[in-house]
Amino acid sequence: MTSERGFAAADYTSPWIDDEMRALGETAARFCAEEMVPHLAEWEAQQHVDRDLWHRAGKQGLLCCSIPETYGGGGGTYAHDLVVFQEQARSGQSGWGNSVHSGIVAHYILAFGTEEQKQRWLPAMASGDLVAAIAMSEPGAGSDLQSIATRAVKDAEGYRISGSKTFISNGAQADLVIVVVKTDPTAGARGISLIGVEVEKCSGFRRGRILEKIGAHSADTSELFFDDAWVPEANLLGGVEGQGFVQLMEHLPQERLVVALSAVTMAEMAVEQTIAYTRQRQVFGKPLFDKQNTRFELAECATLAHVGRVFVDSCITRHLQGDLDTSTAAMAKYWLTDIQGQVIDRCLQLHGGYGYMREYPIARMYEDARVSRIAGGSNEVMKELIARTL
Numbered sequence: 250m251t252s253e254r255g256f257a258a259a260d261y262t263s264p265w266i267d268d269e270m271r272a273l274g275e276t277a278a279r280f281c282a283e284e285m286v287p288h289l290a291e292w293e294a295q296q297h298v299d300r301d302l303w304h305r306a307g308k309q310g311l312l313c314c315s316i317p318e319t320y321g322g323g324g325g326t327y328a329h330d331l332v333v334f335q336e337q338a339r340s341g342q343s344g345w346g347n348s349v350h351s352g353i354v355a356h357y358i359l360a361f362g363t364e365e366q367k368q369r370w371l372p373a374m375a376s377g378d379l380v381a382a383i384a385m386s387e388p389g390a391g392s393d394l395q396s397i398a399t400r401a402v403k404d405a406e407g408y409r410i411s412g413s414k415t416f417i418s419n420g421a422q423a424d425l426v427i428v429v430v431k432t433d434p435t436a437g438a439r440g441i442s443l444i445g446v447e448v449e450k451c452s453g454f455r456r457g458r459i460l461e462k463i464g465a466h467s468a469d470t471s472e473l474f475f476d477d478a479w480v481p482e483a484n485l486l487g488g489v490e491g492q493g494f495v496q497l498m499e500h501l502p503q504e505r506l507v508v509a510l511s512a513v514t515m516a517e518m519a520v521e522q523t524i525a526y527t528r529q530r531q532v533f534g535k536p537l538f539d540k541q542n543t544r545f546e547l548a549e550c551a552t553l554a555h556v557g558r559v560f561v562d563s564c565i566t567r568h569l570q571g572d573l574d575t576s577t578a579a580m581a582k583y584w585l586t587d588i589q590g591q592v593i594d595r596c597l598q599l600h601g602g603y604g605y606m607r608e609y610p611i612a613r614m615y616e617d618a619r620v621s622r623i624a625g626g627s628n629e630v631m632k633e634l635i636a637r638t639l
Contacts, residue, residue, distance in 0.1 A: 261555070263562045265569060270332045273314070273325075277333045280309050281340035289342060292467035296459040297421055298345050300380075306347065307377030313351045316359055321372030327356075327503070328569055334507055338514035341610050343617045344467025346382070346419040348507050350374065354381035354427055356503065357443065361487040361496050366445065370425055382423035384414035384473055385497070394429065394497060395438050399475065401430035407482045408432070408444060410453075410475040420471025421459050424448060428475070429497065432490045441493035443486040446478065453478030464616030501626065502578035506564055508625045509581040512589035512618070513557040519614055520550050523596040526603075526611075543599060550592045557585050576638040583631035586621035593618050 266274075284305055285298070292298050306312050314329035316322025323329055334348045351374070358370055373379035390396040399412025410430055417426070426446045433440030448454050457472025486496070524547060527538040537543050564581045567573040593614050597604035604611050622628045 261558070263558070263565075265328050265562060265565050266332070269325075270328060273329055274332045274336055276309060277311055277336035278339065280306065280311060281336055281342060285337075285342040285345060286340055289344075289467060292344050296466065297469035298467060300422055302345065303350075303377035303380055303422075305377070306345075307375060312347065312377055313355045313371065313375040315351075316355050316371055316375060320359070320367050321375035322355070323375075326569060327352075328565065331507070331510055331565060335510055335514050338511040339518055341518070341613060342467070343465045343613075344469070346380075346468065348511070349383065349418045350381045352507050353500070353504050354383050354425070357383070357427055357486065357496060357500060358445075360500065361443070361492070363483075363488050365483065366486065370445065374425070379424045380419055380422045381425045381427070382417050382419040383427045383429075384417050384420070385429045386414060386416045388413060388415050394441065394494065397429055397431060397441070399428065399430045400434065401428075401432050401442065401444055403432070403482075404479075407480050408485070410444065410446070410478045410480065412475050413457075414473040414475075415457075416460070417471050417473050419469055420473050421456055421469040426473065427486065429493060436491065438494040439491045441497075442490050443493040443496055444480055445484040445486060446475075446480055447484070451478050451480055463619055464613070465620060466616075498575075502573055502575050503568065505578045505582035505625045505631075506561075506568055506573065508621055509561050509564065509578075509585040512585040512621050513554065513561050515614055515618060516550075516554040516557060516585075516589045516592040519593045519596040519611060520547065520554050522610055523547060523550075523599050527599055530601075537599070546595055546599060550595055553588050553592055557588050561585060576635050579626075579631040579634040582625060583622075583628040583635075586618075586628060589618050589621055 284302060310323055311333050314323035314325045314333060315327045318324040330352050334352060337345060337347065355371060355374055358367060370379060374381055385394060387397055387399060389398060399410065401408040401410045410428060426448060428444050428446050430442055430444055431440050432442040446454060453476045455474045457474055460470045462470060527543050528536050530537040561581055564573055564577060597611050597615050600609060600611050603609050606612055
């Protein structure tokens with residue numbers, strides 16, 4: 250879609266974008282421009298978006314776009330959600346955790362939840378009445394999910410959860426948290442389960458601080474604590490213990506695809522904005538763009554962004570067909586986030602001193618991009634996953 254928005258790369262259009270996606274993208278772009286961008290400074294100061302943003306997004310049909318209408322969603326394919334995530338990345342507003350809410354948590358529930366769980370949680374997520382999070386990382390366990398220490402001990406009618414989670418997107422606002430726990434600490438990966446914690450009904454649950462980050466300052470990223478927190482047995486995702494690791498492995502490629510798409514979109518926006526800046530910036534009496542070094546740098550960045558776009562489009566097409574493998578998703582996540590960092594860094598350099606000022610979008614892009622090489626599994630872990638298939 251780079252030929253329609255952003256810098257032109259021949260006449261290329263993403264093959265997964267059709268007229269319906271294009272219309273949804275326009276709605277999402279308008280929503281971001283009107284409902285999000287004007288509040289960026291305010292949300293950065295409070296470290297989270299306003300809670301009512303979720304309800305407004307729900308009314309616009311921007312939540313759970315690929316969840317069936319039976320469960321209150323938009324009834325589309327995963328491409329519909331990706332269009333919304335892409336427009337958010339284009340807007341420069343990184344704080345809204347819809348990619349976690351609609352792109353990750355909703356699909357765990359849809360794929361693995363019982364019918365009762367789907368009916369209970371998904372319609373409220375689609376309307377924005379429920380904000381969702383997934384709690385994987387712990388102070389002592391990140392990408393290595395088998396090392397988690399959070400326990401869920403079964404009692405007569407449910408589970409008592411003990412442990413802590415950190416770096417949880419939507420953690421301070423979440424009404425529903427899918428928590429990765431060990432239900433059998435002796436069984437390794439087979440002892441991991443996913444449990445839905447409805448926070449208002451859960452005694453022993455408490456939220457920690459919203460964490461100070463290098464970038465994404467308007468994003469709610471929090472600590473969560475479970476002090477013998479009780480949940481009913483009906484909240485075990487899918488109703489069967491020990492399925493959590495398999496469930497996570499099945500859906501992590503989809504999460505990594507979302508990270509990859511955001512990365513290449515931000516790279517494209519960096520190139521577009523830097524072209525505009527260098528055309529109007531005067532250096533020694535001429536536009537900065539007229540300098541050969543500037544043109545060569547931008548030519549290289551535009552090429553990297555376009556190659557990245559074609560790669561991620563290939564991955565999206567394969568995912569929609571049901572044949573995106575774990576290794577290719579890891580390749581996309583690692584390589585495209587690396588390219589994102591390189592392109593944004595080079596574009597910031599072409600802004601000179603203004604590139605270091607947060608009033609310029611390129612500075613915020615630089616801050617926000619750094620976590621992409623860590624989130625969804627560090628890039629080093631991605632390379633290990635790729636290497637195992639060689």
